[in-house]
Amino acid sequence: MFGIGDFARLGRVSVRMLRHYDAIGLLRPAHVDESTGYRRYHAAQLAVLNRIIALKDLGFTLQQVGAILDENVEVAEFHGMLRLRRAELAAGLAADLARLARVEARLSLIEKEGLMSIDEVVVKRVPAVRVAELTAVAASYQSQDITPVAQPLFAELYRRFTAEGLTPTGPGIAYYEPTEGGVLMHAGCPVAAELRPGSEDALAIVDLPAIEAATVLHRGSMDQSDDAVQKIARWIESEGRTSAGYSREVYLEAMGDQVDWVTEFQEPLA
Numbered sequence: 001m002f003g004i005g006d007f008a009r010l011g012r013v014s015v016r017m018l019r020h021y022d023a024i025g026l027l028r029p030a031h032v033d034e035s036t037g038y039r040r041y042h043a044a045q046l047a048v049l050n051r052i053i054a055l056k057d058l059g060f061t062l063q064q065v066g067a068i069l070d071e072n073v074e075v076a077e078f079h080g081m082l083r084l085r086r087a088e089l090a091a092g093l094a095a096d097l098a099r100l101a102r103v104e105a106r107l108s109l110i111e112k113e114g115l116m117s118i119d120e121v122v123v124k125r126v127p128a129v130r131v132a133e134l135t136a137v138a139a140s141y142q143s144q145d146i147t148p149v150a151q152p153l154f155a156e157l158y159r160r161f162t163a164e165g166l167t168p169t170g171p172g173i174a175y176y177e178p179t180e181g182g183v184l185m186h187a188g189c190p191v192a193a194e195l196r197p198g199s200e201d202a203l204a205i206v207d208l209p210a211i212e213a214a215t216v217l218h219r220g221s222m223d224q225s226d227d228a229v230q231k232i233a234r235w236i237e238s239e240g241r242t243s244a245g246y247s248r249e250v251y252l253e254a255m256g257d258q259v260d261w262v263t264e265f266q267e268p269l270a
Contacts, residue, residue: 001030007041011049026052026066051078058085098144101223121214121235126248126266128210131173132166132203133157133188141176141183143223150174150222153187160203166191172251173208211245213266221258225265232267244270 008015021027022039027048029039048069055065068081134157139145154172161168170190177184188206214235218228229247236243245268253262 001040001042004029004039004041007045010043011046011053013049013053021052024062024066026062026069054082058082059089060085098223118231118235118238120216121232122216123212123214123269126211126213126215129170129173129190129208130192131188131206131208132161132164132191133186133206134160134203135184135186137179137182138185139182143225145182146185147222149185150187153185157187157189157203161189161191164203172254174249174251175208175246177246208248211266211268213248213268214241215264215266217252218263218265220261222261222263223258225263228263228265232265236267236269242270244268 002010004015004018008018011018018027018039022029027045030042030045031040032038033040051069052065055068056062060068068078134153136149136153138149157172160166168189169192173186173188173190175186175188177186186206188208191205214232216228216231218225235241247268248266250264250266251261252264253260
């Protein structure tokens with residue numbers, strides 16, 4: 001048997017923590033000397049301690065830990081619980097990192113206030129284009145709402161292209177319009193052919209009209225693209241122009257890591 005100090009050292013916890021677990025009935029010593037009050041533990045109790053620490057570190061309360069231990073769950077079930085909790089924590093971490101990235105992007109915009117150059121804005125005539133497209137609703141124009149919709153939508157679009165035997169004639173195009181409950185996103189790709197009879201009805205052929213557009217090239221992640229949009233807004237105001245129609249995003253280079261992407265933002269002009 002081991003004294004509380006040695007057991008704490010072997011279990012990589014503090015003596016104070018072991019005393020607390022004893023007080024709340026979570027991990028009782030195997031033996032307590034009646035005259036001295038010294039606590040002694042069996043090595044086998046390290047297994048219980050390991051479970052307590054693992055569950056606590058995964059976010060369970062000590063009350064929940066006690067309930068789990070009382071159920072004497074099998075090791076396989078215990079591992080399943082831990083994997084599920086780990087997945088939840090990983091998802092939370094990913095969400096926090098994404099939120100931090102958005103905050104950093106907004107701070108970058110704030111830092112550029114008064115310094116943002118509009119020299120990169122190019123006005124050009126964009127010819128009419130026929131696209132095959134799919135649509136889905138996003139909650140808002142914010143990147144955290146658009147990205148989870150856009151990625152599977154384009155993946156499904158290109159899957160349908162393969163199934164229909166269609167060949168893209170240009171880079172992917174996205175455009176948006178307000179709709180009840182959010183934003184309707186159109187994910188399309190230029191195509192020369194009509195759909196064959198009997199094709200899946202969700203894949204539509206749309207002729208986008210020719211437009212005069214204020215354009216900016218953005219290099220990098222779409223989560224960091226707000227500055228491109230705001231450059232166009234500043235240019236439009238400075239030139240006394242007016243937006244008209246739905247803005248477009250043309251994914252000139254959209255393979256691999258988003259840090260290497262090149263996207264052209266097109267704002268139609270009246």
